[in-house]
Amino acid sequence: MSDEHENKSGYQAQSSETIHAQSSEAITGSGSGIAPDMDYVRPAELPEQDLYHPHSFIEKWVFCQDAKVIGVQYFLTAVFTGIVGLILSWLMRLQLGFPGLAGFITAEHYYQFVTMHGMIMVVYFLTALFLGGFGNYLIPLMVGARDMVFPYVNMLSFWMFFVAVVVLMASFFVPGGPTGAGWTLYPPQTILEGTPGHGWGILLMLISLSLFVIGFTMGGLNYMITILQARTRGMTLMRMPLTVWGIFTATVLAMLAFPALLVSSIMMTLDKLLGTSFFMPTILKAGEVLEYGGGSPILFQHLFWFFGHPEVYIVALPAFGIVSDLISVHARKNIFGYRMMVWAIVGIGALSFFVWAHHMYVSGMNPWFGFFFASTTLIIAVPTAMKVYNWILTLWRGNIRINTVMLWCLGFIVTFVNGGITGIFLGNVSVDVPLSDTYFVVAHFHMVMGIAPLMVIMGAIYHWFPLVAGKMLNEKLGKWHFWITFLGAYSIYFPMHYLGFIGVPRRYYEMYDSPYMTSGVGLNEFISTAAFIVGAAQLFLVFNIIKTMKTGKKAEQNPWKANSLEWYTSTVPPEHGNFGDRLPVVHRWPYDYNVPGAEQDYLPQTAAPSEVAHTEVEKT
Amino acid sequence: MSDPNIEGFELEKGFKGMAKDTGSDQTMFKGVHWGKAMMWIFLLSDTFVFSCFLIAYMKGRSSTPAEWPNPSEVFALDAFGVPVPLLLIALMTFVLITSSGTMALAVKYGYEKNRKMCGYLILATALGGLTFVGMQAYEWSKLIHEGVRPWSNPFGAAQFGSFFFMITGFHGTHVSIGVIFLFIYCYKVFAGHYDKGKRGWFTKMKGDYVEVEILGLYWHFVDLVWVFIFAFFYLW
Ligand code: HEM
Ligand SMILES: [Cu+2]
Numbered sequence: 001m002s003d004e005h006e007n008k009s010g011y012q013a014q015s016s017e018t019i020h021a022q023s024s025e026a027i028t029g030s031g032s033g034i035a036p037d038m039d040y041v042r043p044a045e046l047p048e049q050d051l052y053h054p055h056s057f058i059e060k061w062v063f064c065q066d067a068k069v070i071g072v073q074y075f076l077t078a079v080f081t082g083i084v085g086l087i088l089s090w091l092m093r094l095q096l097g098f099p100g101l102a103g104f105i106t107a108e109h110y111y112q113f114v115t116m117h118g119m120i121m122v123v124y125f126l127t128a129l130f131l132g133g134f135g136n137y138l139i140p141l142m143v144g145a146r147d148m149v150f151p152y153v154n155m156l157s158f159w160m161f162f163v164a165v166v167v168l169m170a171s172f173f174v175p176g177g178p179t180g181a182g183w184t185l186y187p188p189q190t191i192l193e194g195t196p197g198h199g200w201g202i203l204l205m206l207i208s209l210s211l212f213v214i215g216f217t218m219g220g221l222n223y224m225i226t227i228l229q230a231r232t233r234g235m236t237l238m239r240m241p242l243t244v245w246g247i248f249t250a251t252v253l254a255m256l257a258f259p260a261l262l263v264s265s266i267m268m269t270l271d272k273l274l275g276t277s278f279f280m281p282t283i284l285k286a287g288e289v290l291e292y293g294g295g296s297p298i299l300f301q302h303l304f305w306f307f308g309h310p311e312v313y314i315v316a317l318p319a320f321g322i323v324s325d326l327i328s329v330h331a332r333k334n335i336f337g338y339r340m341m342v343w344a345i346v347g348i349g350a351l352s353f354f355v356w357a358h359h360m361y362v363s364g365m366n367p368w369f370g371f372f373f374a375s376t377t378l379i380i381a382v383p384t385a386m387k388v389y390n391w392i393l394t395l396w397r398g399n400i401r402i403n404t405v406m407l408w409c410l411g412f413i414v415t416f417v418n419g420g421i422t423g424i425f426l427g428n429v430s431v432d433v434p435l436s437d438t439y440f441v442v443a444h445f446h447m448v449m450g451i452a453p454l455m456v457i458m459g460a461i462y463h464w465f466p467l468v469a470g471k472m473l474n475e476k477l478g479k480w481h482f483w484i485t486f487l488g489a490y491s492i493y494f495p496m497h498y499l500g501f502i503g504v505p506r507r508y509y510e511m512y513d514s515p516y517m518t519s520g521v522g523l524n525e526f527i528s529t530a531a532f533i534v535g536a537a538q539l540f541l542v543f544n545i546i547k548t549m550k551t552g553k554k555a556e557q558n559p560w561k562a563n564s565l566e567w568y569t570s571t572v573p574p575e576h577g578n579f580g581d582r583l584p585v586v587h588r589w590p591y592d593y594n595v596p597g598a599e600q601d602y603l604p605q606t607a608a609p610s611e612v613a614h615t616e617v618e619k620t
Numbered sequence: 621m622s623d624p625n626i627e628g629f630e631l632e633k634g635f636k637g638m639a640k641d642t643g644s645d646q647t648m649f650k651g652v653h654w655g656k657a658m659m660w661i662f663l664l665s666d667t668f669v670f671s672c673f674l675i676a677y678m679k680g681r682s683s684t685p686a687e688w689p690n691p692s693e694v695f696a697l698d699a700f701g702v703p704v705p706l707l708l709i710a711l712m713t714f715v716l717i718t719s720s721g722t723m724a725l726a727v728k729y730g731y732e733k734n735r736k737m738c739g740y741l742i743l744a745t746a747l748g749g750l751t752f753v754g755m756q757a758y759e760w761s762k763l764i765h766e767g768v769r770p771w772s773n774p775f776g777a778a779q780f781g782s783f784f785f786m787i788t789g790f791h792g793t794h795v796s797i798g799v800i801f802l803f804i805y806c807y808k809v810f811a812g813h814y815d816k817g818k819r820g821w822f823t824k825m826k827g828d829y830v831e832v833e834i835l836g837l838y839w840h841f842v843d844l845v846w847v848f849i850f851a852f853f854y855l856w
Contacts, residue, residue: 045646052824149654152823217665221658228648229657237643255661259668263676267786275771276782278680291771294684294779299676306672586645 065151074132085120097528108196110509111180118183130318141566144232148222160215167208174200187279234586246321249349257310264303305356319456330406331398334591344383370429377427404478408459419448440500466555481540488534564590589620689775719748730829739809746802
């Protein structure tokens with residue numbers, strides 16, 4: 001790790017340029033011909049960040065302004081909601097696999113479980129975990145900043161999220177219980193009598209979503225401005241780790257997609273509370289016309305999916321980014337096609353705003369719209385496939401360490417490819433119409449946005465735990481955790497494709513004696529058993545963490561021999577301010593592994609050109 | 621284009637140079653204050669909020685089966701016994717646009733460190749905003765008096781009242797929040813917090829006149845949105 005270079009001649013060049021005013025022919029692709037001290041870094045454009053250090057326990061751990069603590073707070077809160085979501089999925093599987101065994105689960109309860117499970121998993125668990133948790137912890141460290149740019153707003157962001165979670169959880173305890181309208185909350189049924197939780201439940205859900213959006217906006221502004229305006233010297237956009245690119249693009253998507261959710265929540269709240277009819281058509285109930293009339297339920301679907309589809313990528317893009325970094329570190333190879341990876345992330349993000357109505361093929365639309373949205377949907381497969389090929393080519397002839405982190409990454413690739421292929425089925429109107437609302441869809445989205453990102457989260461936990469806690473998680477337990485989860489998750493979701501093909505509908509409490517269930521009964525029992533095992537297997541991680549904190553071996557600095565800045569902090573775990581007195585200066589991308597001629601198999605981003613002049617490292 | 625920090629450094633012309641400059645280290649928007657960049661991006665997000673509202677309004681208005689009320693009758697105001705269409709709304713718009721002018725001047729005087737002028741102009745802006753909110757409250761009460769409700773109205777489609785109250789209410793909330801901040805900033809300017817670099821009550825960060833400009837961005841945005849709301853509700 002090197003410090004910045006003293007600049008003798010008084011002028012400075014953009015570090016990406018390696019410029020020398022007198023002899024510009026010295027600019028060559030490889031470091032070989034360059035005199036050591038010619039890689040000038042531009043002088044600091046930004047003054048030192050003003051940090052407010054905490055003065056009390058409350059300021060340090062509760063209303064903390066340090067992004068790392070906020071990240072951990074987000075992480076723990078999101079995991080709490082995730083556990084609630086997991087328990088709900090157990091209850092559903094109990095009912096589906098062994099109907100009537102748990103007598104207390106009524107049809108109404110089942111709807112409520114489905115709804116809360118879906119909403120919790122997508123919004124409060126995965127989104128908050130990736131952007132609030134990993135984003136807060138990693139962005140400042142990875143771009144070489146002391147903290148987020150607006151620490152106070154960042155703190156408010158977490159507490160707004162916290163209140164949103166409290167409101168959401170409160171809906172379990174109000175009269176009528178939580179809403180049972182499905183996580184898509186389609187009107188008019190959502191707020192009409194007959195749907196469980198059509199009173200308090202839906203109201204609290206809408207309020208909680210609005211709070212979530214407000215809280216997220218505060219955090220998202222921080223993530224974006226930190227990445228755009230507070231990078232350290234030498235950290236050009238094209239030297240940022242892909243993790244940062246993924247989180248950044250996802251944040252942009254969220255800032256543009258959540259408004260639609262906010263607006264639809266507000267409008268539905270008014271429909272519910274004031275009796276407006278934004279989304280409510282004329283409705284006949286038991287022969288009587290309701291007060292509502294003249295509104296458009298389809299409008300809600302458009303607003304919801306304008307949020308809902310980008311939301312899928314809000315979850316997926318950070319996972320793409322993180323997994324790229326993990327694969328590169330643990331295969332000891334540079335990421336294949338870095339620029340292509342960046343553009344694929346950005347391209348997927350942009351395209352994701354033009355595909356939303358593929359969720360509405362069965363709602364009825366002009367065939368030309370179906371044609372348009374099917375085309376855009378299938379076009380997204382192109383950059384996505386590019387990413388998959390690049391991951392595989394990164395692994396190709398790499399020096400792969402088959403450790404727990406790598407296993408999770410491989411698990412991710414497999415599940416993601418599986419879910420992606422079924423996505424191509426569902427993107428086609430004529431294939432989607434019969435498969436819509438069957439278990440095929442359930443299998444598809446769990447594979448692609450449930451299990452695949454979860455694999456990345458697990459890998460990321462094993463990867464960054466030594467940084468956050470300063471101790472190494474146990475590998476053996478980790479492998480047990482992986483194999484049971486991976487094989488178990490496959491046992492849950494792979495058979496669901498078949499259930500979908502034979503026509504089992506989703507969101508059904510009970511299949512009764514329908515003809516297709518003769519072959520489905522055994523499968524359902526098998527799936528449920530697997531679900532219980534997978535859920536329980538997560539205790540391996542809990543146990544691993546407890547054991548590690550008690551007796552685990554202390555992590556050395558940079559245990560994985562990685563290049564990116566988060567491993568080069570002044571202390572482990574990093575303190576407030578991250579980098580000691582001087583911010584690091586960056587001279588290369590974070591993927592220089594196994595460079596011919598170098599003593600070690602990795603070159604930190606901070607390694608100065610003079611240190612690597614004898615190697616064959618490429619200019620980045 | 622040349623970088624003043626580097627002797628003999630020339631950035632390539634055209635797209636390539638632009639891409640290099642955008643992707644260069646430290647900052648993407650050179651010399652742009654963090655807070656200002658934040659406000660711009662927030663406003664982009666808020667633009668999406670208002671766009672969703674207005675698109676929903678267009679969809680709602682065009683798909684409701686009932687007749688849409690005639691805006692020039694509904695929004696007319698009696699001046700000396702003659703109903704004048706759009707009178708009140710013209711006044712409201714005038715006041716709000718004027719307050720944008722005073723805000724722009726306040727920013728100018730702020731950067732010139734002319735504390736007094738800056739403070740008075742912020743105060744004028746705040747009073748303009750307050751007048752706007754007051755007139756809006758008057759318009760609301762007039763419509764409510766005439767029987768317009770969010771869920772129904774005597775003039776035609778029920779969605780008219782729903783969208784009107786929701787969107788003008790949401791905009792009015794924006795104005796009101798702006799007014800509150802204007803008063804706070806007015807106090808801070810007069811008390812000299814920005815000259816002394818006094819730390820904020822909550823954020824603990826040093827104050828600077830650039831904050832006046834950031835608030836100004838928000839204020840101009842709220843005005844701009846009003847122009848669209850005006851066009852969609854009163855002229856369509
Ligand atoms: C062990 C893990 C999980 C199990 C066993 C599980 C199980 C289930 C079950 C049984 C359903 C209801 C199917 C139906 O009746 O239609 C469901 C729905 C759903 N799940 Fe999961 N799930 C798990 C994890 C996740 C994760 C991580 C996500 C995050 C994306 C997720 C997102 C959803 C969504 C969005 C729905 C649809 C809800 C609705 O139809 O309104 N699930 N899940
Ligand atoms: Cu989609």
